[in-house]
Amino acid sequence: MFRINGIDGESIVVDGNWVEKLRSGTSRGRNPADQYSGIQIKEFSRRKKLFGSEKEHLLQVIVNVGTFYSLNVPVEQRAEVDALVAELEKARDSASS
Secondary structure (H helix, E strand, O other): OEEEEOHHHEEEEEEOOEEEEEEOOEEEEEEEHHHEEEEEEEEEEEEOOOOOOOEEEEEEEEEEEOOEEEEEEEHHHHHHHHHHHHHHHHHHHHHHO
């Protein structure tokens, strides 16, 4: 089982033949891993506070598994995002075999 935690209490879990989106520990969607057809990763920044000048740099990860699961993670977690891609591809390939 592989889990990547994003900001705001959201996460994506790859568990064998399933890909699941969680928000605050509650399932928001679950799809078979063999429906995985790609991932988009976009880097963006936003202000930490409404009127502050300090910014945080994030990655928006959009996973296509029949539907779209979106997750925002700090840019420092790029290695975990790459591991997510590897897990999704491995789960898809083993499910379709």
